[in-house]
Amino acid sequence: MNFFYAPPENWKDDRSEVEITGQEAIHISKVLRNKVGDQAFVVDGIGNRSKCEITDISKKSVQLKVLETNSQNEPTTKKVMAFGAIKKRDRLEFAIEKAVELDVWEICVFDADHSERSRLNEDRLHTQIVSAFKQSGRFYLPKLVIKRSLDEVLEQYKEHSILMAYLGDEEAESPNQLTDSENLLLVGPEGGFSKREADFAKSNGAQFFTLGKNRLRAETAVVAFLSQFLFSK
Amino acid sequence: MNFFYAPPENWKDDRSEVEITGQEAIHISKVLRNKVGDQAFVVDGIGNRSKCEITDISKKSVQLKVLETNSQNEPTTKKVMAFGAIKKRDRLEFAIEKAVELDVWEICVFDADHSERSRLNEDRLHTQIVSAFKQSGRFYLPKLVIKRSLDEVLEQYKEHSILMAYLGDEEAESPNQLTDSENLLLVGPEGGFSKREADFAKSNGAQFFTLGKNRLRAETAVVAFLSQFLFSK
Numbered sequence: 001m002n003f004f005y006a007p008p009e010n011w012k013d014d015r016s017e018v019e020i021t022g023q024e025a026i027h028i029s030k031v032l033r034n035k036v037g038d039q040a041f042v043v044d045g046i047g048n049r050s051k052c053e054i055t056d057i058s059k060k061s062v063q064l065k066v067l068e069t070n071s072q073n074e075p076t077t078k079k080v081m082a083f084g085a086i087k088k089r090d091r092l093e094f095a096i097e098k099a100v101e102l103d104v105w106e107i108c109v110f111d112a113d114h115s116e117r118s119r120l121n122e123d124r125l126h127t128q129i130v131s132a133f134k135q136s137g138r139f140y141l142p143k144l145v146i147k148r149s150l151d152e153v154l155e156q157y158k159e160h161s162i163l164m165a166y167l168g169d170e171e172a173e174s175p176n177q178l179t180d181s182e183n184l185l186l187v188g189p190e191g192g193f194s195k196r197e198a199d200f201a202k203s204n205g206a207q208f209f210t211l212g213k214n215r216l217r218a219e220t221a222v223v224a225f226l227s228q229f230l231f232s233k
Numbered sequence: 234m235n236f237f238y239a240p241p242e243n244w245k246d247d248r249s250e251v252e253i254t255g256q257e258a259i260h261i262s263k264v265l266r267n268k269v270g271d272q273a274f275v276v277d278g279i280g281n282r283s284k285c286e287i288t289d290i291s292k293k294s295v296q297l298k299v300l301e302t303n304s305q306n307e308p309t310t311k312k313v314m315a316f317g318a319i320k321k322r323d324r325l326e327f328a329i330e331k332a333v334e335l336d337v338w339e340i341c342v343f344d345a346d347h348s349e350r351s352r353l354n355e356d357r358l359h360t361q362i363v364s365a366f367k368q369s370g371r372f373y374l375p376k377l378v379i380k381r382s383l384d385e386v387l388e389q390y391k392e393h394s395i396l397m398a399y400l401g402d403e404e405a406e407s408p409n410q411l412t413d414s415e416n417l418l419l420v421g422p423e424g425g426f427s428k429r430e431a432d433f434a435k436s437n438g439a440q441f442f443t444l445g446k447n448r449l450r451a452e453t454a455v456v457a458f459l460s461q462f463l464f465s466k
Contacts, residue, residue: 094327101453137448174464212463215370220334227460230445231407
């Protein structure tokens with residue numbers, strides 16, 4: 001059965017019906033050629049997955065009635081992955097897709113000291129996140145946040161425990177289990193974090209961690225770092 | 234300084250000189266436009282990195298003299314990553330590039346029960362491995378091995394400890410430290426391993442491991458699995 005996404009505002013208050021609009025509606029009617037009576041799963045991105053049946057279908061809007069709903073609680077341990085903007089689009093999109101698969105709670109892309117000011121197509125990235133979200137069978141849709149400096153990132157997530165992938169002067173530890181509920185994982189851009197950024201993060205309570213002895217590309221570091229916490233709840 | 238690759242047969246016996254040929258030579262002469270006297274690092278893929286100086290340059294061949302050499306021992310813990318052939322080329326290449334960055338010793342791509350028979354462009358994949366190898370600063374060039382079934386893979390690596398990413402009937406553990414020197418990590422194709430493959434691997438001593446609760450794409454599983462062993466020596 002297919003999976004579709006409909007944001008919270010598209011659902012009737014009593015959750016008996018839902019409407020799918022936009023590109024998703026066009027996809028359902030024109031590409032998949034679904035018909036009235038067909039069933040599908042519809043997720044709302046805030047913890048609920050409903051088995052539904054199509055009651056009306058047009059190019060702009062697909063109406064479904066809800067047959068049954070499965071809900072999941074928010075994770076106890078949330079991981080925000082903030083990484084310096086990656087210039088090459090296919091690598092950036094891989095980082096984002098993999099972050100969603102690997103259970104990220106929020107994705108933050110920021111302009112680092114050693115990266116060029118990014119011009120991100122937020123709509124395109126959001127579409128990507130929704131696509132990876134549906135494919136992975138997750139219940140919560142990760143948010144996308146864009147920031148213009150590490151300083152802005154730390155301001156945004158000021159209550160989070162900060163784990164920074166950075167090899168400083170001292171011996172960094174390998175990442176362990178996450179013990180806190182709100183975690184901010186930081187990965188630098190291709191050129192690495194600047195000394196200024198490392199000092200600033202440190203003064204804000206960041207712990208430095210190593211991701212092994214090999215030099216990793218930025219998008220690989222994003223995936224490798226999140227993979228240290230596959231079993232967090 | 235640039236990094237170039239020259240396989241063992243291109244080096245003079247006493248390692249005083251080396252010749253770069255093929256695409257690399259064309260790249261050096263036509264794209265980078267290096268000149269006699271320019272310096273570069275040249276790696277041989279079997280543990281040695283030499284700082285060299287160009288002594289002669291043409292489109293087909295670049296001659297260099299060796300100034301100094303740095304050598305590294307083979308790792309104590311070797312990781313062979315064998316994964317079911319991934320159909321989409323960009324995802325396959327992503328898996329291969331990341332495997333090289335994450336210190337894989339050999340890369341094996343095989344036709345799994347649940348994947349279509351692959352038609353891989355081995356030259357193209359080899360070029361990719363060399364490129365990722367140079368970029369990552371590693372000393373050993375991973376080999377590429379193509380097999381037609383999991384059975385062939387287990388025959389090829391019959392002395393290796395087998396770690397299989399597979400959720401069986403019993404509760405699988407999360408991957409730990411690697412304790413043996415020769416390790417075979419197995420990841421299935423998009424459709425997952427078949428029961429036959431799992432039983433066959435088990436009867437050959439495979440241990441099953443989980444990569445968390447989310448369904449991961451094949452190339453993500455490759456990276457996540459290797460990321461469990463970032464600190465193996």
